[in-house]
Amino acid sequence: MPHEVRAVIAMKKDAPAEVQTVLVPDPGPGEVLVTVQACGVCHTDLHYREGAVGDDFPFLLGHEAAGIVEAVGPGVTDPLPGDYVVLAWRAPCGRCRACRRGRPWYCFDSQNAAQPMTLADSTPLTPALGIGAFAEKTLVAAGQAVKVDPAARPEAAGLIGCGIMAGYGAAVHTGGVTRGDTVAVIGCGGVGNAAIAAASLAGARRVVAVDVDDAKLDTATQFGATHCVNSRGTDAVEAVRGLTGGFGADVVIDAVGRADTYEQGFYMRDLAGTLVQVGVPGQEARLDLPLLDVFGRGGALKSSWYGDCLPSRDFPVLIDLYLSGKLDLGAFVTETVALDEVEVAFDRMVRGKVLRSVVVL
Known part of the structure; x- marks a missing residue:
């Protein structure tokens, strides 16, 4: 049964992003459903809204996120429901020539969820960087959900999913x-x-x-x-x-x-x-x-x-550095905002007024 959630959508090029109802399916094989707790506002999301990344509108924006795994699809043994995760926009397949040569950060077949998330009228959405996390829930491939120490605050932890890691x-x-x-x-x-x-x-x-x-x-x-x-x-x-x-x-x-x-x-x-x-x-x-x-x-x-990273290896390391006081992820968070304030956050970002705005759900 699809989950009805609120999410931030870019409907067409250069149009303001808007909050709409989105349908998120239950996870299928190799997929996980994540309840999003926080998601950073990144320049890449603005590039999607401006049509600079592609023209596969409408886009479900947001990709720098942390949250809790709500459900997993058939065959998924890691992560499990209840796990605290940071979402990665690259999930190495383990099979392509880059992965087989021991260079998974160059994976040529990075994994994403197979099922589409849609608008209420069944229009399929293109999730930003294969994630789409300016939403109360999102559907991703299991390899995109990297388990980390739950002691890390989600508004700080989510940032390693993109900008900090890069x-x-x-x-x-x-x-x-x-x-x-x-x-x-x-x-x-x-x-x-x-x-x-x-x-x-x-x-x-x-x-x-x-x-x-x-x-x-x-x-x-x-x-x-x-x-x-x-x-x-x-x-x-x-x-x-x-x-x-x-x-x-x-x-x-x-x-x-x-x-x-x-x-x-x-x-x-x-x-x-x-x-x-x-x-x-x-x-x-x-x-x-x-x-x-x-x-x-x-x-x-x-x-x-993406900083030539391997998320499953590197995300937990950065979280450990944060929790030990060696990497102040919290200092990157200038402000927290609601879902319907993403456009305001874009404006502040363009004017150089913030280091990172973070949507907290």
Whole structure:
């Protein structure tokens, strides 16, 4: 029997999101039904609403969520009803060529629920990143529901389902930040500050935050930035070089995803340094770099998908860091809002007024 729930829907491109009644089916084979307790408001949800991700409207928005497993479908032995979970938008299949080569973070057949959630008139919905968690309940594949310590507050725990994991993993997994490194992070939103926190936890000697907003730079120091550069009126490349004896950073993380920030990061590296792009670029972004510089500077240019994470391994680790006081997930939560305040949260996010708004149900 389908469950009638309230949920936030983007009906058409650029139209305001609206709360509607949604029908969520009972879980089938390999699926779990999750009662959502909290869900972060991420830029990706706004990209869906704007039609920048695709045109498969209507979209069921929300994907950065924590909640309780209410029911499981046939064949599901983990998680179980009553388990406290964080939802992941990638669930490695274990069978594709990437998984078989021991690189499940590149899985080419990530799992989602097979049954559609629908509007009251049976119109099928496209769930954001295969989750759709701006809803009282949602249906996902069992592998997307990662069991974590229930002591973690849901409004904080849910954030590791996307932005925190992306930034943390960009530094630790993709960038390989280690003790004694110098790290520069371009863009001090949720993803960038997660990368700053991760670099600090990994033992980086210097962590340089780069942004155009002094308030965001002040916040970055709370997460472990040792130096700040406002690139609005300063040459960020020269500033980072000045802080590193003229050499540049060992690892640079572009958490913005624009051609100009990528170019900054490219030249901000030390020779043979690593540049990690974790900010998602727009479809129109283009890059123009002298190929001789790409060759001559050496090092590595990497893209980080979801922080190159394995959710079943990494989510519990980040929750443990949070509960031990080493990773302040709560500091990422600027405000909590209701389902019908998502549009207001989008506006605050665009204006740079929040680090994260979180819908609490």
